[in-house]
Amino acid sequence: MKPLSDRRTFLKLLVSSTTLLALGRLGADQLAPLLHAPKGLTPFSSWYVVQIGGTPNVNLSNYVLTVDGDVENPLQLTYEEILSMPSVQVKDTIQCVSDPYFLRAEVVWTGVPLSYILQMAKPSPSAIKVLSYSADGYTADLPIWKAMEPDTVLAYMADGKPLPQVHGYPVRLAVPRWWGYTYAKWVTRLYVTSQNVLGYWESLGYADVARK
Ligand SMILES: Nc1nc2c(c(=O)[nH]1)N[C@H]1C(S)=C(S)[C@@H](COP(=O)(O)O)O[C@H]1N2
Ligand SMILES: [Mo]
Secondary structure, X not given: OOOHHHHHHHHHHHHXXXXXXXXXXXXXXXXXXXXXXXXXXXXXXHOOOOOOOOOOOOXXXXXXXXXXXXXXXXXEEOHHHHHOOOOEEEEEEEEOOOOOXXXXXXXXXXXXXXXXXXXXXXXXXXXOEEEEEEOOOOEEEEEHHHHOOOOOEEEEEEOOEEOOHHHOOOOEEEOOOEOHHXXXXXXXXXXXXXXXXXXXXXXXXXXXXXXX
């Protein structure tokens, strides 16, 4: 992703020129897979990857998810404990703000509603944000009201299979209707806070309420 200043114009140019190119050269049959027709899931092999650095290798034998901060009941959850919690399936489109047309994938997430985990941890009434920390040093923040929506999930499966390593194994966030930068991969800590903290891209000027 680029600094915000020149990004918009650049993106408009990029998107309109690629759209014209695609429409000009391809017939409807060829265009359909590019557009990832909403009915079909995107195969793992053509799911885009965007990240600030390398892919960390998270070792399950010493993996714990810490839930702490302004909570009454801090948690240390193993992968097994996460897998044993009530789960939901959510059909979703993950989309990167830097090229929403091509950097998108249709995915069915399986995971634990984030609200379930937060309710176990009992946020203080003054809590306003949840900041996720990831194994690659990435951070992302969610307002607590968004974290509590029933389809915001801590996902451990995509399309019925454990998350591919490059897409966040063992667990990542899925935040339907919000930009991809909120979908933190390789999550190791959820920090509940009464401060208005910002994550990595949010602090560089990307929308904090990251509605698409
Ligand atoms: N840990 C971590 N999570 C991350 C990122 C990252 O750099 N590190 N990039 C974000 C961005 S900008 C996007 S668009 C999505 C891309 O997810 P994908 O690579 O699984 O498609 O991951 C998000 N989650
Ligand atoms: Mo992104």
